[in-house]
Amino acid sequence: MRTRAIQITAFGGPEVLQACDIELGEPAPGEVRVRQSCVAINFVDVYHRIGQLHGDGPKPAFIPGVQANGVIEVLGEGLESSGLSVGDRVTYANIGIGSYVGHRNLPADRLVKIPEALSDEIVAASYLRGLTAHYLLKRLYKVQPGDKVLIHAAAGGVGQLMVQWAKALGAIVIGTVSNEDKAALVQRLGCDYPIVYTQENFADRVLQLTDGEGVPVVYDSVGRDTFKDSLRCTRAMGIAINYGTASGQVEPFPLQDLHSKSLSVCRPTLRTWIAKQSDLHWASNELFELLSTGRLRIDVAAQLKLEEAAQGHRLIEDRNTAGAIILKP
Numbered sequence: 001m002r003t004r005a006i007q008i009t010a011f012g013g014p015e016v017l018q019a020c021d022i023e024l025g026e027p028a029p030g031e032v033r034v035r036q037s038c039v040a041i042n043f044v045d046v047y048h049r050i051g052q053l054h055g056d057g058p059k060p061a062f063i064p065g066v067q068a069n070g071v072i073e074v075l076g077e078g079l080e081s082s083g084l085s086v087g088d089r090v091t092y093a094n095i096g097i098g099s100y101v102g103h104r105n106l107p108a109d110r111l112v113k114i115p116e117a118l119s120d121e122i123v124a125a126s127y128l129r130g131l132t133a134h135y136l137l138k139r140l141y142k143v144q145p146g147d148k149v150l151i152h153a154a155a156g157g158v159g160q161l162m163v164q165w166a167k168a169l170g171a172i173v174i175g176t177v178s179n180e181d182k183a184a185l186v187q188r189l190g191c192d193y194p195i196v197y198t199q200e201n202f203a204d205r206v207l208q209l210t211d212g213e214g215v216p217v218v219y220d221s222v223g224r225d226t227f228k229d230s231l232r233c234t235r236a237m238g239i240a241i242n243y244g245t246a247s248g249q250v251e252p253f254p255l256q257d258l259h260s261k262s263l264s265v266c267r268p269t270l271r272t273w274i275a276k277q278s279d280l281h282w283a284s285n286e287l288f289e290l291l292s293t294g295r296l297r298i299d300v301a302a303q304l305k306l307e308e309a310a311q312g313h314r315l316i317e318d319r320n321t322a323g324a325i326i327l328k329p
């Protein structure tokens with residue numbers, strides 16, 4: 001069959017995202033064909049598009065995208081007792097690139113069924129981001145009640161979920177944002193101390209809020225523009241986590257810089273935390289439970305047609321939107 005796709009034939013600006021039609025064969029044994037209803041735009045799609053990940057990312061030509069959801073149309077061989085059926089709504093994240101398409105064949109063992117209570121749009125907005133928040137807050141550093149935590153880009157897609165989930169775990173949340181509107185938004189989500197980091201030095205403010213001590217954990221998805229100061233406001237024996245590079249990659253620095261405060265640094269990726277199927281289902285179930293009961297919410301900042309992927313990339317890079325941008329094939 002033919003299906004719609006967005007392809008990248010050269011690294012570059014949003015204009016390199018071009019619509020085309022591709023041929024899709026029958027699903028192989030162990031695979032299902034999914035008719036996709038929503039495709040998520042995640043910030044990693046931008047890194048892939050501009051070639052920021054160098055040897056670690058895809059090389060043109062490729063179809064970008066690491067997450068989508070939809071309905072199973074065809075079951076491949078060997079899936080009779082898989083628990084999956086034609087008509088099931090399913091989602092996936094991080095099964096390699098290639099999600100900016102109308103239909104896709106996918107390995108059945110990496111799919112997760114969507115609960116009835118959740119819309120396709122909310123799952124597209126929150127799934128990969130929510131799995132990320134889960135490992136950051138509950139595994140890499142286990143947030144404890146009363147912890148003061150610093151979350152950068154708190155009004156972004158991951159940021160919004162991080163703020164609410166950290167609050168649900170009992171943390172006191174300090175969040176950075178680039179303007180006053182975003183500050184008001186994160187405050188409504190429960191952020192105790194929003195900091196507009198384009199107007200004041202966030203590390204000075206964090207040290208002031210913690211009586212000079214600093215925070216036990218910094219969740220830094222901004223990277224180059226913030227990480228040095230993130231280390232400055234991490235308290236002794238704390239951990240500074242650089243999990244994203246929206247402003248560019250962190251410049252190399254001497255390991256010795258960590259010595260005086262016995263700091264830890266981590267540069268994690270979601271892929272490793274959901275590689276085991278049991279971890280994937282654990283995190284998915286916890287996320288879906290919080291979304292279904294309204295304890296976590298996320299704004300869908302824009303819904304665009306699949307062919308408008310370039311516009312979606314412009315929105316996420318311009319920093320003008322708060323929440324998630326999704327594409328409809």
Ligand SMILES: NC(=O)c1ccc[n+]([C@@H]2O[C@H](COP(=O)([O-])OP(=O)(O)OC[C@H]3O[C@@H](n4cnc5c(N)ncnc54)[C@H](OP(=O)(O)O)[C@@H]3O)[C@@H](O)[C@H]2O)c1
Pocket residue numbers: 041042043044128129132153154155156157158159176177178179182221222225243244245246247248268269270271316317318319321323324
């Ligand atoms: N390692 C992992 O496992 C993992 C998994 C998922 C996502 N991530 C990371 O999490 C972050 C958030 O992802 P997302 O998809 O939800 O995107 P997003 O938060 O919707 O967008 C990124 C945010 O970064 C901030 N930012 C700071 N400097 C920027 C710059 N120079 N250009 C653009 N934005 C800048 C902006 O917020 P302000 O305007 O308020 O500064 C912007 O809203 C990304 O860095 C992503 O790579 C990491």
